[in-house]
Amino acid sequence: MKIFSGSANKPLAQKLATSFNLQLSETEIHVFPDGEKRVRILDTVVDEACIVLQPTSPPVEANYMELFFIVDAIKRSGASQIIVVMPYVGYQRQDHVFRSGEAVSLDVVIKTLEANGASAFLAFDFHSIKTIELFKIPVVHVSALPLFADVIQKEGWANEESVLVSPDMGGIRRIKLISEILLGMPYVAIEKNRDLATGSVAAEIIHGAIEEKKRAFIVDDMISSGKTINVAARLLEQKGIEEIFVFATHPVFSDDAPEILEKSNAKKIFVTDTIAIPKEKQFPKLTVISIADEVAKQVRSTLS
Amino acid sequence: MTNQDVNEDFVLLTGTSNPPLAKEIGTLLKTEVFEPISIFSDGEIRVKIPHNMRRRHVYIIQPTSGPVNNHIMELLLMIDAAKRGSASEVIAILPYFGYSRQDRKEVARVPISASLIASAIEHAGADRILTVDIHSEQQEGFVRIPWDNLYGSYSLIPVLKEKNLSNLIVASPDKGGMKRATGYARLLGASGLALVYKERDIDITNASEALGMMGDVRDKDVLLVDDMIDTGGTLINAAGYLKKNGARNIIAAVTHGLFSGSALEKISNSIIEEFFVTDTIMQRVDVVKNKKVTIVPIAQLIAEAISRTETGESISHDLIL
Numbered sequence: 265m266k267i268f269s270g271s272a273n274k275p276l277a278q279k280l281a282t283s284f285n286l287q288l289s290e291t292e293i294h295v296f297p298d299g300e301k302r303v304r305i306l307d308t309v310v311d312e313a314c315i316v317l318q319p320t321s322p323p324v325e326a327n328y329m330e331l332f333f334i335v336d337a338i339k340r341s342g343a344s345q346i347i348v349v350m351p352y353v354g355y356q357r358q359d360h361v362f363r364s365g366e367a368v369s370l371d372v373v374i375k376t377l378e379a380n381g382a383s384a385f386l387a388f389d390f391h392s393i394k395t396i397e398l399f400k401i402p403v404v405h406v407s408a409l410p411l412f413a414d415v416i417q418k419e420g421w422a423n424e425e426s427v428l429v430s431p432d433m434g435g436i437r438r439i440k441l442i443s444e445i446l447l448g449m450p451y452v453a454i455e456k457n458r459d460l461a462t463g464s465v466a467a468e469i470i471h472g473a474i475e476e477k478k479r480a481f482i483v484d485d486m487i488s489s490g491k492t493i494n495v496a497a498r499l500l501e502q503k504g505i506e507e508i509f510v511f512a513t514h515p516v517f518s519d520d521a522p523e524i525l526e527k528s529n530a531k532k533i534f535v536t537d538t539i540a541i542p543k544e545k546q547f548p549k550l551t552v553i554s555i556a557d558e559v560a561k562q563v564r565s566t567l568s
Numbered sequence: 569m570t571n572q573d574v575n576e577d578f579v580l581l582t583g584t585s586n587p588p589l590a591k592e593i594g595t596l597l598k599t600e601v602f603e604p605i606s607i608f609s610d611g612e613i614r615v616k617i618p619h620n621m622r623r624r625h626v627y628i629i630q631p632t633s634g635p636v637n638n639h640i641m642e643l644l645l646m647i648d649a650a651k652r653g654s655a656s657e658v659i660a661i662l663p664y665f666g667y668s669r670q671d672r673k674e675v676a677r678v679p680i681s682a683s684l685i686a687s688a689i690e691h692a693g694a695d696r697i698l699t700v701d702i703h704s705e706q707q708e709g710f711v712r713i714p715w716d717n718l719y720g721s722y723s724l725i726p727v728l729k730e731k732n733l734s735n736l737i738v739a740s741p742d743k744g745g746m747k748r749a750t751g752y753a754r755l756l757g758a759s760g761l762a763l764v765y766k767e768r769d770i771d772i773t774n775a776s777e778a779l780g781m782m783g784d785v786r787d788k789d790v791l792l793v794d795d796m797i798d799t800g801g802t803l804i805n806a807a808g809y810l811k812k813n814g815a816r817n818i819i820a821a822v823t824h825g826l827f828s829g830s831a832l833e834k835i836s837n838s839i840i841e842e843f844f845v846t847d848t849i850m851q852r853v854d855v856v857k858n859k860k861v862t863i864v865p866i867a868q869l870i871a872e873a874i875s876r877t878e879t880g881e882s883i884s885h886d887l888i889l
Contacts, residue, residue, distance in 0.1 A: 296798075296828075297798065297799050297828035297829045298633075298634055298636070298798055298799075298826050298828040299634040299635060299636050299637075299828075300634075300636055300666060300667055300669075300670070300681075301637075302670065302678070302681075303678065303679055303681075304675065304677055304678045305677045305678075306677065307677075308677075309677075322610070322611050323611075323637075324611065324612055324613075324641075325613070325635075325637040325638045325640070325641040326637045326638075328637075328641070329636075329637040329640065329641075332679075332684050332688070333679040333681055333684060334679070336679035336680065336681070336683070336684045337677055337678055337679040340673070340677075340679065340680065341676070341677045354612065355612055357608075357610075357612075358612070358614070361652060363616060364653065365604065365615075365616045365617035365618060365619070365649060365653055366614075366615060366616050366617075366649055366652075367615040367645040367646070367648040367649035367652070368648060368652065369612070369613070369615075369645050369648070371648065372644045372645060372647075372648045372688075372692050375688075375691045375692065376644075376684075376687070376688040376691055376692075379687055379688075379691045380684055380687055380688075488609075488610055489609075516610065518609075518610055518611070
């Protein structure tokens with residue numbers, strides 16, 4: 265088996281290789297003066313199973329294109345199978361036609377991968393569970409929720425003072441899952457209302473009981489602007505919650521999200537390394553949990 | 569639009585890479601051009617085509633120049649949206665085809681990137697591809713759908729003819745461009761051909777300087793022709809070498825103007841006296857304003873190709889010179 269990586273998240277690929285006691289196979293990526301990329305893999309791959317790791321976080325287009333080229337190079341070099349490990353999947357929110365005249369962007373990139381060599385796909389915490397239906401090749405859909413439940417248990421927070429919180433009504437499925445792992449920890453959901461004129465989030469109603477709770481865990485699939493989290497945390501504090509922790513799988517962190525999160529009244533923000541976080545976007549309240557061992561485990565069971 | 573002259577038999581779309589070209593084509597075909605691209609707040613590209621496409625041919629005009637990855641993705645998403653909007657035929661028009669130089673495995677374990685892109689276009693749902701001066705015409709075989717390749721010479725030749733060039737030699741700045749140079753020589757009635765080639769094998773340490781040539785350019789005016797100008801190195805080195813070998817005036821005609829890095833500055837300072845380039849790629853203001861550079865419109869060629877695709881007339885008969 266060989267493990268390759270695009271340029272989107274090399275540290276995670278390195279960890280994954282270590283989990284397998286392998287060296288990360290080298291990929292040369294040359295950028296020409298006109299902006300075109302030239303990819304070259306250096307290891308031979310004839311009759312080998314290959315893993316290509318590349319989350320398609322921003323810059324989404326460049327990361328997808330790089331992945332297409334790496335997969336094409338490996339396929340043409342004779343690999344027996346190619347498992348695309350895309351912990352974070354760009355374009356996943358455009359997974360159906362919301363309004364006529366739109367594209368299903370996710371379908372376009374999936375078809376390109378399927379037509380050019382990808383034989384299996386691994387992703388973490390899709391925004392919608394229906395996303396899997398767009399694939400023809402096998403999909404391993406992994407959740408980071410067990411990793412978050414681990415943290416809650418190890419910190420000794422799994423007690424009657426705690427409550428799980430979904431920051432919007434769409435996250436109910438997720439919050440039920442982690443509640444199950446935590447042996448039925450109670451959960452609530454915030455009904456998020458958007459101001460249609462400004463687009464800003466104004467949280468209002470909490471569905472469920474949080475009286476007599478001191479500690480709240482906000483759980484979400486991703487953090488983009490950080491505004492949803494910020495508004496939810498403020499609301500929880502108003503309702504008498506003393507300690508607020510945030511758990512989100514994908515640290516997309518657009519714009520000034522790190523600043524908003526650091527200034528928020530959440531005590532700690534737990535995310536995973538599905539997306540590499542550059543130094544300038546790291547902040548004191550942030551804790552990153554690695555998915556590398558979980559990916560290794562899933563890949564092993566996919567291959568055997 | 570209420571104008572009765574407006575043609576509604578087919579739909580024209582443009583991405584963000586060259587809207588002025590698309591609009592010029594729209595004007596020639598008396599058809600509105602739609603711009604369906606916008607950006608989501610997280611930076612992802614969004615497509616929404618604001619027009620009925622049912623049972624219509626949809627032409628998508630998008631040269632995949634830089635930022636190449638974004639422009640390719642825009643194109644793929646527009647194809648998908650058109651297909652899902654029940655277009656009867658989706659025609660991807662790439663006046664410039666990005667990644668077309670990565671058309672073979674020149675070393676082991678590399679992708680054939682141009683093939684990957686063509687495959688993505690096909691799988692997104694395109695029924696037909698139209699290009700201008702694709703880097704190598706064998707690329708048409710990368711897909712199973714029809715692929716028509718037109719030549720920029722259709723637009724460049726009339727402009728060059730106006731210059732009444734006599735005693736002219738047409739030169740190619742590399743071995744791969746000889747076929748193109750031959751075509752230009754025939755169409756311009758040139759008195760001969762020349763070829764400048766790299767002697768990489770002889771002096772590896774100083775490859776760009778090690779040139780050789782075939783043909784006689786002494787006291788002749790020379791037209792250098794190429795499919796594209798990127799950083800300008802090849803073209804300018806070739807011009808210098810021709811000059812050293814006795815060429816009189818040197819002008820250049822190129823279909824695709826990428827003008828990467830300091831290409832424009834290099835041309836300004838070079839011995840090339842005039843530089844003709846089409847607008848398959850939308851040109852920066854500094855290129856348009858440059859005194860040596862003449863931008864030759866390509867819209868007529870593409871509009872004619874679209875109109876013949878609609879009527880079923882032959883494209884090769886007199887469009888491909």
